[in-house]
Amino acid sequence: MNPRVYDRIYGSATALCSATSILFIFVIGLVLLTYSYPSIVVNGIRFFTTVTWNPDLSGAVTTLNGFKTMSNASYGILVFVTGTLITSALALLIGVPVAIGIAVFLTEVAPPKLSAVVSFLVELLAGIPSVVYGFWGFLVLGPFLLQTFEPFLSEHLYFIPVFDGPVYSSGLLASGIIVALMIIPIIASISRDAMARTPKELKEGGRALGLTDHEVTTKIVFPYAKSSIFGSIMLGLGRALGETMAVAMVSNSAINELPKTAFYPINTMAAFMAQSLDSAFTDPSGMYVHSLVEMGLVLLAITMIVNVLARFLVRQGFISGAETVVRV
Amino acid sequence: MDTDFHRNASKKTLSNTIIDQPTKTWYDSAVTSNYKLRRLRDKFVKSFTIVCVVAVLYPLSSMLYMFVYKGATLISLSTITQPTIGSSSFVSGGLANAIEGTLLLLGIGSSVAVCLGVMGGVYIAEFSRNSSLAKGIRFGVDVLAGVPSIVLGYVGFLLLVIYFGWGYSALAGGLTLSVFMFPYIIRTTELALRKVPDEVREAAKALGSNNATVVNRLTLRFALPGIITGILLAISIGLGETAPLLYTASFSNYVPSALLQSPVGYLTYVVYVFSQLPSAEAHSLAYQASFLLIAIIVTLNFAARVLVQRFSKVT
Numbered sequence: 163m164n165p166r167v168y169d170r171i172y173g174s175a176t177a178l179c180s181a182t183s184i185l186f187i188f189v190i191g192l193v194l195l196t197y198s199y200p201s202i203v204v205n206g207i208r209f210f211t212t213v214t215w216n217p218d219l220s221g222a223v224t225t226l227n228g229f230k231t232m233s234n235a236s237y238g239i240l241v242f243v244t245g246t247l248i249t250s251a252l253a254l255l256i257g258v259p260v261a262i263g264i265a266v267f268l269t270e271v272a273p274p275k276l277s278a279v280v281s282f283l284v285e286l287l288a289g290i291p292s293v294v295y296g297f298w299g300f301l302v303l304g305p306f307l308l309q310t311f312e313p314f315l316s317e318h319l320y321f322i323p324v325f326d327g328p329v330y331s332s333g334l335l336a337s338g339i340i341v342a343l344m345i346i347p348i349i350a351s352i353s354r355d356a357m358a359r360t361p362k363e364l365k366e367g368g369r370a371l372g373l374t375d376h377e378v379t380t381k382i383v384f385p386y387a388k389s390s391i392f393g394s395i396m397l398g399l400g401r402a403l404g405e406t407m408a409v410a411m412v413s414n415s416a417i418n419e420l421p422k423t424a425f426y427p428i429n430t431m432a433a434f435m436a437q438s439l440d441s442a443f444t445d446p447s448g449m450y451v452h453s454l455v456e457m458g459l460v461l462l463a464i465t466m467i468v469n470v471l472a473r474f475l476v477r478q479g480f481i482s483g484a485e486t487v488v489r490v
Numbered sequence: 491m492d493t494d495f496h497r498n499a500s501k502k503t504l505s506n507t508i509i510d511q512p513t514k515t516w517y518d519s520a521v522t523s524n525y526k527l528r529r530l531r532d533k534f535v536k537s538f539t540i541v542c543v544v545a546v547l548y549p550l551s552s553m554l555y556m557f558v559y560k561g562a563t564l565i566s567l568s569t570i571t572q573p574t575i576g577s578s579s580f581v582s583g584g585l586a587n588a589i590e591g592t593l594l595l596l597g598i599g600s601s602v603a604v605c606l607g608v609m610g611g612v613y614i615a616e617f618s619r620n621s622s623l624a625k626g627i628r629f630g631v632d633v634l635a636g637v638p639s640i641v642l643g644y645v646g647f648l649l650l651v652i653y654f655g656w657g658y659s660a661l662a663g664g665l666t667l668s669v670f671m672f673p674y675i676i677r678t679t680e681l682a683l684r685k686v687p688d689e690v691r692e693a694a695k696a697l698g699s700n701n702a703t704v705v706n707r708l709t710l711r712f713a714l715p716g717i718i719t720g721i722l723l724a725i726s727i728g729l730g731e732t733a734p735l736l737y738t739a740s741f742s743n744y745v746p747s748a749l750l751q752s753p754v755g756y757l758t759y760v761v762y763v764f765s766q767l768p769s770a771e772a773h774s775l776a777y778q779a780s781f782l783l784i785a786i787i788v789t790l791n792f793a794a795r796v797l798v799q800r801f802s803k804v805t
Contacts, residue, residue: 165700172702173617180610180676181623183630186669190637193645263542271539280543282795287550289787291730293761294780298553300765346546374532404638406733407762432640432733439647439737455648458641469636470629 198456212238230447250402252338261349288347296411307332333414333427345398356390396472406432561781591754598664603671611679635673639733647737658753663739678720682713726790732758
């Protein structure tokens, strides 16, 4: 074959393959919008402000704004949105200091050999499937929180409002801790790589001025790696918002009730979606499925904003070892 | 004379102040005590980082103990050769159906994702690195990588299972999984190709090669270890996923026989569902499935790591 023609064909074939990424996004958006349209019309703004999620499966089918729904059905995602935000916030609250502590340990404190071993173990943590985290949370973490840790908090730290109340469930704390464990490897390894790229001259200069190790870290290394660290936190947040299986297994599946203390069950959008498509098919009006799809659309919108922002920030940090080893 | 005396006196006091000051001023003592404080803070922060590491390694070792040690003691040959028997209330047997189903789903998913991902990566790294199309594609890949896996599962369900009428099937599950794995592969391929120095391309172009020859004969060969690493990691990520498969592959006790209209079992489902059943047999199967998952993922990651090291030696 004529080499020039071959080159042209090769180029267009590869272009077509890479353009499938845009096609996939287009298809995902189209499917979600088409299937959630009835729910958007029928539920309107109440979808975001109502606590009650009751598909009213035993009621009668009526027509509202041109779409079929059950007569007393109420679709509100406030519980799930709150649950998603609380889980992610708790995961960041626990995960960020620990992950940055680990990154500092790996780059500034540990000798190189120990650092390599700990890096390997932390990245191993990133490889463990989320169902296995869920299984562990269900067998070990949940019972520990419920029987030991939460009674302790409720007895001794009751003066802090969130710990003031009887112990019902380990759902909220267990979800937060499990998701924190899942995002720590992401934040730790990207931050580690960014911090390791700090020019040696800067650090030596700081040392020559009499700074301690800690001051070199906070005054020279952190400012240098700032944008990558922040980006890694955003990536962790993106992962936390979309985390499904582990939360579905440990959250104790709250419904129709907002958590009042740290000892309540909880539920997130992703986990609820994973649990309820089966029962959604028993709804004769089909509105249950449409509402779940709208929930997916909301979740997608939130995670997309966070992820795009994060990737924009981490961009330079992307040509590094962390990205090839850790799922981000 | 008088002025001279004065000059001397002033000289003397000046030299006195220069020599005496450092040992006695408030400034010096403040620095010393502050230095102790700074050293103390330094030690405190170092111990905090060690606490952080322990806080993460403790759960990890607990998980490894439970699933690797206990899982390994429970596993036997019949786990691999026999399919699961029974359903929700009573489950027993082995995991042959789930193991074969996982292989089938990963086979379909990774073959589609590897074709699209590697070719796509070649395009944005070699053919149009800085064009606006390449930038758009990179943005698209970023967005796609950020789609929550359960949302992907829903789209796969609505489009493939319901709209196309494929039913719960290996093809629906495999294709959904491929959309999940595709962004990782295209990105790692691009990164691996970009690590090949531009001089190689320039030398080949100077000898009259076109883009296609440069890619086939040179850059792809240099970048191959990096690309394979990316593929191995994408497979290990796909292996650990549950959410995209829940409503596309569903689950089945039978070893997969058809690509369409027949649900397929897979290992992560076993962990998710059987772990929440009350019976000891179900728990045992969940332990064994967890063990298999961790063992395969660790092996894949280890292989990837070895390749990364060899790769970094080459370039």
